[in-house]
Every structure is written in structure tokens, then in C-alpha cells.
Amino acid sequence: MAPVEVRDLCKQFGDHAAIDNLSFDVEAGRVTGFLGPNGAGKSTTLRALLGLVRPSSGSATFGGLRYDELEQPAARVGAVLEDASFHPGRSARNHLRVLAVTGGHPAGRVDDVLAIVGLGDAADRRVKGYSLGMRQRLAIAAALLGDPEVLILDEPTNGLDPPGISWMRELLRRQAADGRAVLVSSHFLAEVAQSVDDVVVIADGRLRAQGTLDMVLGDGDVCATEVRAQDPGRLTAALQRRGHSIQRDGDMLVVLDATPERVGQIAREEHVAVLGLAPRVRSLEAAFFALTGAPA
Secondary structure, eight states: OOSEEEEEEEEEETTEEEEEEEEEEEOTTOEEEEEOOTTSSHHHHHHHHTTSSOOSEEEEEETTBOGGGOSSHHHHEEEEOTTOOOOTTSBHHHHHHHHHHHHTOOTTHHHHHHHHTTOGGGTTSBGGGOOHHHHHHHHHHHHHTTOOSEEEEESTTTTOOHHHHHHHHHHHHHHHHTTOEEEEEESOHHHHTTTOSEEEEEETTEEEEEEEHHHHHOOSOSEEEEEEESSHHHHHHHHHHTTOOEEEETTEEEEETOOHHHHHHHHHHTTOOEEEEEEEEOOHHHHHHHHHSSOO
């Protein structure tokens, strides 16, 4: 049984299906990227996992148990959602001390997690003086306080500067190396792709793909074609009618899952003059676009 299991999960808000029959696992010792464009249903899925949203049907469990069935949830699951909040007049150390008492965690764990997130020197400053990146680090410290088996992070690089983003990548890898199941939700593919083992891709609340990063998003061998045309709008429409996804790159069209020969054939059939035609190795961003219909 996987540490995190989502099975046939559905969530309706009125007539809108935020999540539609979604199923996936998160394995121990691996970082799983939960990817999708804004509004795809990622946050709703995480809230269903954490008991903050009641599913319309299906299940979201940890080792077969719902979050509210866990005996010590803070010692099993650590989570950071986008709306993490703190008392502005309280220091980071005191914020964590309160959480340690309420969660039944050892007092010494406070200094441990402050060191892990790099806030040891700022631990006694009031949170109201923290930058957005420092607040994000504090939220992660709180999630790690119970030494959880599962770590769930929603858009964890928000507010982090480039050194902070590099630190986040290393943190995710260390947590997985320690045996935790790590689930990272994001729409920033370029950042996530540098630190994850597996990916789950959703759009419009539905699963589009899941598996290892290379398996789902392409290992560089998937074809795409760059084309410049005298009438790019007309060629775009013709390609889309034949089921091809198109990206614009300046005055160039990037046609996904199509060889130059195929693009040239369509241009000839439509009597569109081609000014340039060449193969392109598909990037992770282009693969994401093909799966979700949204730019990365």
C-alpha cells in the first residue's frame, strides 16, 4: 500500500467538476510532482487529502486511512498550503514551540527544523519582519516539525529567490532520501522538473498522465517541427484541424508530435508557402503543453 493513495476522487462545486475521477499514488523515497495549469484542480485535490474538502465520491488516503482517521496526523503528514499564516507579533521560534506543544512533538525538534530551513539566526525575530521567502521557510519548518512520513508542498518556491529555489530542490531530494513520500504541487514545470522522480499531470480536474518524469513528459526523442510560413494563421488553423498542437515562438510555429515531412505535406495541401522547416527536439515545456493544452 502506497503512503498516499488517491482513488476515483471526484469533487463537485455546484455544476462544476473540480476533480473528475482522479487516481494516483505517491511512493515512499520519491518526489512526485503534481503538475497542471492554474485551475486544474491541484489545490482541491490536496485539500481533499488533508480533510479540508469533503470529496463528492472516491477517496484520498494515507496508508489506507483518511487524514481524520490518523492517530497522530502531524507525525504522519506535514503540509504547506499556499495560504499558510502566522501571528505577526510572534517569533518563528515561539510559533514552532506552540505547534510542538499542541502536536505533542519533542521541544528539541524546534531547533532542529529551524536549522534545516536555515532560519536559526532569525528564529527570535518577529514574523511580521520576515520576507515572503522567510515565511515560506517557516511554513516548511512547521510541516517538518513532527518528522512526518509524508510531506505535501503546494507551490513551495513561491517567494523564494534563486538561491532559495536551489535550496528547495536540495531539501526535496534530502527528504526523499530519508524515506519520505514527497508530493509537490506546482504549475512551474521548469523548477519541478529538476527535482522530481515521478509526475502526475492533470488538467480540468482529470488525469492526463502519470509515471516517471521521462516517461510522461518525454526523454528528448519525441518529434516536433519548427516552421515559418507566409501565412502562419492559415497554417495554424490547418494543423489544428488535423489534431496537432501549436506553440508560437516569435514568428515561428512549433508543431508538436509532427515530423517536418508531415508539416510540409499539410502546407502543400493548403497552398501555404513555407519559408523555413526544421525538426526540433521536444522540450519538457512543450510536452506539458501537449498534455494539458496550457503553456508551462
